[in-house]
Amino acid sequence: MELLERGAFLESLEGWLAAARSGEGCMVLLGGEAGIGKTALARAFCDRHGADARVLWGACDALRTPRPLGPLLDITREVGGELARLVSAEPTRHRLFGAFLDLLGSAGAPDAPGPRALPVVAVVEDAHWADEATLDLLVFLGRRVADSPAVVLVTYRDDEVGREHPLRTVIGDLATSWWVRRLDLPALSRAGVASLAGPHGIDADRLHRVTGGNPFFVTEVLGAAGREVPPTVRDAVLARTARLTPAARAALDAAALVPDRVEPALLEAVAGADAAAVDECLRAGMLRDDGRSVRFRHELARLAVEQAVPTARRIALHRRILAQLAASGHEPARLAYHAEEAGQPAAVLEHAAAAGERAAALGAHREAADHYARALRFADGLAPRPLAELLERYAVECARTDRNADALDAAERALACWRREGDRDREGALLARRSQHLWGIGRSREALESAAAAVAMLEAGEPGPGLAAAYTWLAMNRMLARDIPGAIEVGRRAIELAERFGEQELLSRALNAVGSAQWFSDPDQAPVTLARSLAVATDAGNDQAAAAAMVNLGSGAGEIRRYAFADRWLRQAVAWCAEHDLDGSGRYALAWLARCDFEQGRWSEAGTAAASVAGERSAGAPSRRVALTVLGRLRARRGDPDALSALEDAWELAVHTGDLQRLWPVAAGRAEHAWLTGRAEALPELVAEPFELARRLGHAWAIGELGFWLWRSGALPHSPAGAARPYALQIAGDWRAAAEAWHELGCPYERALALAEGDTEADLLAALDQLERLGARPAADAVASRLRELGVRRLRRRPRRATLANPAGLTARELEVLGLLGAGLRNADIAGRLHIAEKTVDHHVSAILAKLGVRSRREAAQVATARGIGAQDGEPAAPR
């Protein structure tokens, strides 16, 4: 069938395929309403290239709860080979997706040597029905396809993808990449409809008006070969069926009840439809032959026929279909669907639960939750034990998909069941799990109570995996509440039990809890413990736990200001999360990186990173808390607008957790802002409570920083016990030693503030110089006015280093790189020295060459030596 009015679209696809042939792949998002001809276009395009491209075809199914990774499995079945072997080995998602990506980049005969000849066209149909795992696959592919000789063509019904639809977020995410193209198919024009209608003698105007130019509707009407134009698609389809013999109609009805495709053998078993009946349907154009199965020409047609089947017959047919499919061992998702349609509760329960497990294993958590919910709807009369197990699994899936209220609800119901059963072991284990759900939504105090209750309950019995879980979650919660000795004590017990019972995930988490706590009691031991947590997680293939270990290696070091170590691990965490599509943890690591950059005076990098995390609407509370705090403090120090609103947003997010490490930086930021804007009297109120908490927990850096602000406002007469050294020195009045200590740590702003306590002109000028170089206007103004009071004749205000020694406007980072270039280092060495990726160094070097207006590294190095770049003050004295 020739396609009308789709020439331009085919041309675009041709162009993109040509680009893919030379290695520049793309993803095409083909949208349009149902029946507009997306599949027809895709098919026409693929048919043209059967010989010079490799075509892979997968479709998302119309089941209310679709099969997880449906399209991927379709393609695997077609392709066989390596991918099929891998799928049956049940690999991690990341490996599976990676293998699929390899398939896109490795078209051409499997035994052909040398460069691949054939580009790949991979079609994923009906993405508006995609399950969560398939959506993740699309994001994975969309981010990486630019380097593959492939065109990934994704079709979807744009009118069914509203603002809340999960595909919308995916499209939004992908559409910002230039290699993701969008096509939207329009309806046929009046002229197009007329050219189709001409030979049939139907009024083209009326046809166009009623059908709206929808190609499917038009062809259905024309296929009915009447002179009337039925008012709806449904009527048009049913008009066509009116001409079928009863046997064929029976076959059609049965086929309509099976979404997607159906084997003729099934039709025979269920509706007594022989080959002749099916043939008649094929000849009438109602069904299409797909090789091994038949299917409706379009989902709209199937729906129309399905709705016309009388209820009693529908239920009976579903029963028979269920029996047939169950006998031949079909996917549980399908079986659950038919069982529900057939109104058979026991079957729904059995198959929906199995479907849930399968979906969870493949990472389709949304679908798993739906399956379990369906099973629970039919779970009346289930004994407490199996009911509790079902509820527990449902709760886990709800938590994975951020439906925390539902998760907690289900956990409560499950707890009631375990209590009725008198199973204290399971009850305790669930209390521990519940603590995890509570922590996930920031109800930290309740999480702690739940974990403690779990431990109390389970310690009474024999030690088992349940007690290991309880100890692990208690340790985790105590660590988060900064109850360091408590965390380590329980954590050690958790480690011992987890090792004893071979619980690898718990072991990794427990090691994480203990290691993170050790940053505050034994900082040289912390990296060792956390490294072990990382190793256990990677060995077990647990990407999330590995990310958590890396993040805590970085953020823990950052919290005690061991910046070189922190920078290294946070960058690694960001890279790991990007590679494994762990967006949540990746954003958190990036926010922490911003904090470390901020504290080390790299304000331009900090601002960009923090603004990007804070501005992302889908970012979770933990990341936004950190990012908004950094943004607020940065704006306050620079004297930029909107400092207070950022800090107050951060405070809102932090205050209900009651956790010290979330409250303290915001409180300090608000205090600093109050000081810089001349409202010192507000300080004590902002800082008093977190300060008390810090004292109770013995957190040296929090005591120091918060105590410092209390002291500044006059509310603290002498140095608080247990304050971190630089703060203690400054409060005690030894500002010079404090400045030296800050210099060693690598905190230029704090160093400058310490120097500003001095009373000699030289000290104040040094402070002023540093503050101006950072761009800390309010603090610089304050120092300048003190200098004026001292009667110092102010020299012309020295502009920021950015304009003076740096007329080319290089950023601080670029100056660093240039300095190292001047010292003769290669890019790989520069990358090692600055703890960044070599690719990043390449970018910086390109920018430097452009800004300096030179053409080679050698010329740039000469500029560096000539201007004395590379000998910089304010850098940390000793590498760490």
Next chain:
Amino acid sequence: MPRYLVQRTFPDGLRIPVDEQGAKACMKVVDTNADSGVTWIHSYVSSDKSTTFCVYDGPSPEAIRHTAERNGLPVDRITEVRVLDPYFYS
């Protein structure tokens, strides 16, 4: 989108040639700004060319600073402003 007043100090004086090269430089600034959603409305330059007051629309102070860095322009002070003109109340 907030409006910002950005004060800049040029120790050697701001020098933009009044010819095609100058026009190209200004257009380059406009393009770089567009990457971050920042729009340069116009600027006021002091007679000795040492200070400029630039009016910008942008999503955040960080975006203003980011584009300033990319364009090699200094930033002394950023203030968020709203327009007030004499005939507003009449």
